Amino acid sequence: MGFDLDKWIAQKMQGEVILKYVGDVSSDKITDALDSIESYLNLKNEKNKTRKKVYNVFVECIQNLFHHVDIPPVTAKVDLVPKFGVIILARDNSFYRISTGNFVLIDKISIIKDRIDQVNSLSDEEVRSIYRDILGNEEITLKGGGGLGMLDIVRKTGNKLEYMLYPHDNEYLFFSLDVYIS
Amino acid sequence: METIIREGSPKTPYVRLDGEKGLIEIKGRSIPENSVEFYKPLIDWLDSYGNQPLDSTSVNVQLEYFNTSSSKCILDIFKKLELIYKKGSKVHINWYYEEDDEDMFEAGEDYQSIINIPFTMIEMEE
Secondary structure, X not given: OOOOHHHHHHHOOOOEEEEEEEEEOOHHHHHHHHHHHHHHHHHOOOOHHHHHHHHHHHXXXXXXXXXXXXXXXXXXXXXXXXXXXXXXXEEEOOEEEEEEXXXXXXXXXXXXHHHHHHHHOOOHHHHHHXXXXXXXXXXXXXXXXXXXXXHHHHHHHOOOOEEEEEEOOOOEEEEEEEEEEO | OOOEEEOOOOOOOEEEEEOOOOEEEEEEEEOOOOHHHHHHHHHHHHHHHXXXXXXXXXXXXXXXXXXXXXXXXXXXXXXXXXXXXXXXOEEEEEEEEEOOOHHHHHHHHHHHHHOOOOEEEEEEOO
């Protein structure tokens, strides 16, 4: 019963896996992950433009987990750490893919779903214009971003956010997000 | 005005707030999880500086990376500078970006469209 995390991770391991992290998304772990992907991108002599884009989008994805994930459900059979999340960066032919996964309370899912559906419905111009509006007009939230993270990812990648919701138990779903950088 | 210098770290930029020279520099990367905590003392410094600013203040921003959490804080810094500018002091922002970094170029354009201060975009060769 419950969501099969191992199977999901296996599905996301296609291509050349640059980084796989499963566990507590703490500030220190983020620093380690960023060091690791930066070394990879430098080693591969990746174009400056691509290197920066991958790094920047990865920062937003992993910090999005940091700000929004919680302790996982006891039924998930994973470590009960304060901020449980999964992040995988892989290179597949001509694109990079960042996959993130985390357990979400069913009560909270409509907010996340509506937010992503709204961002995905926007044209490139609308993304830019709404980004500027939020940046210029809204107050800083405690988490700092004011809801700019998802918009920033779509703006930088030029691609839609691909997400899936998997049932887990009566209280939780597993939220899976794929971001592609061409 | 005391001068504040913060050395850069893997997640935070080098910052120089020099009240004697009227020079503000932010360089490197700004990707902390808690940007407000990092930028609050800098914004407080600008509040004090704004009470008795020099006739001319130069601002150089040369960022390699910054996260959305920092983007609001950087705007807050620019808004403090805008107040100084509106009171009659000269303020000029130089926004540096690498030649093929269209994201950093667009970020500069975003700030330029929001803030009413002389703002120069400066392309750097790689």
